[in-house]
Amino acid sequence: MRITQARVIVTCPGRNFVTLKIVTDEGVTGVGDATLNGRELAVAAYLTEHVVPALIGRDPARIEDTWQYLYKGAYWRRGPVTMSAIAAVDTALWDIKGKVAGLPVYQLLGGRSREGVTVYGHANAPDTESVLSEISAYVDRGYRAVRVQTGIPGLESTYGVSGGTAFYEPADAAVPTENVWSTAHYLEHVPSVFARVREEFGPTLKLLHDVHHRLTPIEAARLGRSLEPYALTWIEDPVPAELPEGFRLIRQHTTTPIAVGEVFNTIWDCQQLITEQLIDYIRTTVVHAGGITHLRRIFDLAALYHVRSGSHGATDLSPVCMAAALHVDLAIPNFGLQEYMRHTDETDGVFPHSYHFADGYLHPGEEPGLGVDIDEELAGRYPYRPASLPVNRLRDGTMHSW
Template identity: 85%
Template sequence: MKIVDARVIISSPGRTFVTLKIITSDGGVTGVGDATLNGRELAVAAYLSEHVIPTLIGRDPARIEDTWQYLYKGAYWRRGPVTMTAIAAVDTALWDIKGKVAGLPVYQLLGGRSREGVTVYGHASAETTEEVLTEVARYVDRGYKAVRVQTGVPGMASTYGVSPDERYEPADAAIPTENVWSTPRYLTNVPTVFARVRDEFGPDLRLLHDVHHRLTPIEAARLGKSLEPYALTWIEDPVPAELQEGFRLIRQHTTTPIAVGEVFNSIWDCETLIREQLVDYIRATVVHAGGITHLRRIFDLAALHHVRSGSHGATDLSPVCMAAALHLDIAIPNFGLQEYMGFPPEADDVFPHSWHYADGYLHPGEDPGLGVDINEQEAARYPYKPASLPINRLTDGTLHDW
């Protein structure tokens, strides 16, 4: 069997997704991989079309590891989100093909089930505490066992993570919009929100909160300390992760668990954090961390150091990536949680899939391969629509981490 063709499909059914489809010489067996990089979608599409696809034609699709190394080492300019997202698309599509040829779902090729279902968390967001209590209750009624809680900050016109739609999509304009931020107001407000949520829903519901890289280490330590009475499962991305020594300072001051990694794209981004046990959950994901092959390496390293998975699963991951994530989630021994925001109906039409939600869990399905495909006729109904992530400024106008 050889790869005889591959193409990049860009479609915007609710938001923009980039999909790689690989076609083989064996009866038209195909595989799909997600290549979406939020706000930089066309960069990955061009990387694949101009630099990767020509090298794939004639290769044996069964040689997944060799192809991964070929694309990683052969580029010379290693890592980076564009390169690793392109590699992830190829890798995921090849796993899809391998599963179809074997007649097995991909998780069986990864060692089989380690659990019956994948525990997911949803996003409860609202401007006020009273409104967010209603949103949390809505998730509890649907069987969710874990909920991320985000509210508006009093005095701020907008706040990260707050949206009238549960499928919060911050990439909202072709040219980035600007938000305004106040750390003191935020740090004062958050503990009061979680006091109400925990009082309302009791000790069993798993609660999470996304800081979104906005604090300094000592500010993050203060936040973690203030949230200890409410037993959060994690605070996510408390500080920008470029200076990883900052996590040591946070660890010295709070026992609130830490999750990080949605912007990581290789094992080298997480190695120190994992080996020194400075975090509790790694949130790297299939599409941005080099595919199933490389993300499995990250999770295997994490398993040796009491760190669990908590993969990113926002709206900038297509149903193809969600399928790949679920096959990995259900197989690894150190699974923690999987983010799941759902998809609009038009995205489900473009990407028919066998994975499904039931009572707080996602299930990957039993179809051979990933159990997901792209309907190219439906995809063509949703032409590319550019959208950029916002930027963030402090109240005095200083550019701040968004």
């Protein structure tokens, strides 16, 4: 069997997605997600101009060799554009291998380690009382874990709060919009939110919160300590992760668990955080960390150091990536949680899939391969629309992490 064609498909059924579809001379196809929120066309060009020509004629069964070929052969390694492109190829090849074997991908990864994949939903609202209703709706649908985000008094906009729409999408304009941030307002407000949530929902519901890289280590330590009475499952991305040593300072001051990694691209980005046990959950993803092959490598390292998975799963990852993530989640021994934000009906139409939600769990389906595809004709009805993520400034105008 040989690869005869690889098509890069850019579509926007509510938001932009980049998909690679690999075709073989025996008619077996595979799909991979290559979406990089706000930089989609950069990955599409990398694939079209540099990767696709190198795939033609290759044996699709040689997944590891192809991964090494694209990684080491590029010389200019790593980075989100390169690794998202490699991820698309790798994921598509696993899809093909599953179809050839007649097995769902999780069976090729060692089979089930659990019956279902525990996912968390996003409860967000402008204020504390409103977010309680959002949490209640998730609990009623069977969710066992909920991420909680609210507006911050004194700030016009806040990361993670959707402004009343059913599907939160932060990439909101062709040219980045500007938000204003106040750490003081944030640190004052957040503990009171979780006090009310625990009062309303009791001690067993898993609660999470995304800080979104906005604090210094000592500020994050203060936040973690203030949230200890409410037993969060994790605080996510408390500080920008360019300085791994900063997490050591947080560890010295709080027992609130830490999750990080959605912006990581390789095992080397998180090696120190894992091996020094500075985090509790690693949130790397199939699409941004080099595909199923490399994500499994990261999770295997994490398992040695009591670090569990918590993969990113926002709507900037297509159903192709979500399906791939679920196969990995089902197989690994150190699974923690999987983020799950449901897609629009338009997106689900473009990407028909067999995974489904039931009783707080996602199930990847039993079809051979990933159990997901792309309807190319329907995708063609949704042309690319420029959309950028916002930027963030402090009140005095200083640029700050968004």
